[in-house]
Amino acid sequence: MTKTPDNISKKKFMEEFRRYHKGSVTRRHFLNVTGLGAASVVLAGAVPGLRPRPAFAAGDIGDRVILATWPNYHDPDNFDAFTEATGAHVQVNVFGSNEEMLAKLQAGGSGWDVYVPTNYTITTYVSEDLIEPLDTARLPNYDPSAFDPRYAEAGSVDGTLYAVPKNWGTTGYAVNTSHTDGKAMTSWKDFFDTTMDSFSGRTMVHDYQLTTIGNALKYFGYSFNSVAENELADAEKLLIDAKPHLFAISSDYQPSMRNGDAWMTMCWTGDGKQLNTDIPEIAYVLGVEGGELWSDYYAIPKGAPHMDAAYALINFLLDPEVNAKEVLAHGYPSADAHTNKLLPETLLNDPILYPAADLLNALEFGAAVTLTDPNRAELMARFKSA
């Protein structure tokens, strides 16, 4: 064993602890199954007293700001820098799914100041009156002309700006190529056929109806967003046939892919990048039939308790310098040209982050109706209980 130093500073300790927390405890599925979004706490918020407070806070925005976001989606150093600059401490609530986030806001009293909705949820938040229109005068770092409109347009509903782009990404699959016997995996057809053949007992699908059903629909060449009865019936049959061959229905796929229990899984960009970086034989594949393209946004919920701090935090995270650090930490591409200018060339040429145009163009954004369709929800329940 190596000798551990006797003294580590409080700051260092918190950093290490948070890194540990970030890496191993806040996993999508973990939170998803436990519904622990709210409870998955935010060690930082629990110990504000440990941190040195700046003698002078720039503008009085209060002592805290509460952010509801996804796992492994920020650089903790940026939050420290925000606290240094403003005196407001960033308290992070990590969530497992958009549905869960929506459920929490619908139930009321979330106490959040900033949250990170995905493109297809924003119209629902607007119609449910759960989202605050944004005042761009309070977001000087937001430069609409710098954003690729493909990843920014869902932030506006009927001409009103409700959300500004955070990151975008794709949903494909990760496959451990050391088990494919040289067979090239390129499509969702390959994904399901191989699952029911040589990969039996080794494949994972998301515990998320949007992507699991959507990708099963792509097997037949249907739209990722289909709610047509006959098309959903085909997808259901495929999923139920495949179920005995699945290793798990879970969105927490990294541990199983890493330890070799699972050989293939539905996968989001950042996870694909992280897996590929650590284990090069794990490849990230976008189905040639298409699949999902998504874009996450920063938004402020109606009645946010610390409105000034909310604007300050969003503005801070939109600063290209800060945003570039975020991208380097989480591995999801940004749609902001100013940020991309600051990123290393190797990252911008990475085929996992920035797929080839023909693969990218085949992808679809999820639709609001896909998220809220009761038939898809029931299909997922039948699949899981089959």
Next chain:
Amino acid sequence: MTRRTRTWLLLMPAGTWFLVMLLLPLTVVLVFSFGERAPAGGVVPAFTFEQYANLPARWTAFKNTLTLAPVGTLAALLIAYPLAYFLAVKVDPKWKTILLVLVIVPFWTSILIRSYAWIFLLGGRGLPALLDWIGIEGVRLINTPFAVLVGIIYGYLPLMVFPIFVSLDRLDKRLLEAASDLGATRWNTFRQITLPLSIPGIATGCMLVFILLMGEFLIPALLGGGKVFFVGNALVDLFLQSRNWAYGSAVAVTLVIVMLITVTIYMRLINRLGASREDVSIM
């Protein structure tokens, strides 16, 4: 202050608690269960039996729960009884406290973390690798109903051990001596004295474990890989994923009713057993 007022005052905290934390929420759930799902999720007030008519769609979840809860309870009982017996009757008193504390120690860590640890124990690099090493190849443990059963027994064992331990610990040892003096074999002594006298402990332990198992969702999700679907999992999905509060409430109300029925039948059986026990002791 009269005796009566004092009684009422002392009952107030518990009464308020039951009203606010149990009766009111249950009423809300009951009202929701007759409602309809709003287009974006949530509930629209209505008076319809539609949600209850839909219940067969969650039949598998009920079936799985009603299978695994009794099996898990029985397995926990079979493992807990010898342990409780050992702790209460056999062990040297000076070790007793330490051993009891060791049974409690796991409770200091969240069940979530402990169940998560089992993922690694049962995963490909855990026990199966060990079995592989001694020549038993190709064993898959994680994400099977067996893994769920292991997790359940592990998680609920202390709840079974303690009530049984208490009933055995209070057992009048002179009865055992008397039985021995009268020529009973050890097996007969156990069957006619020890076991009947520990029935209250067994009954309490089984009830505790069974009721908690009926609502279990964490262990099947973590150790069953999401493929083993219980009513608890159906409820989590209905409220957090599809946000169908009306249907979720109907499933929840049904679960409560199923539990009430099962527990009533169970209590009847235990009482009958208790009655026949008196016959035995008279004999």
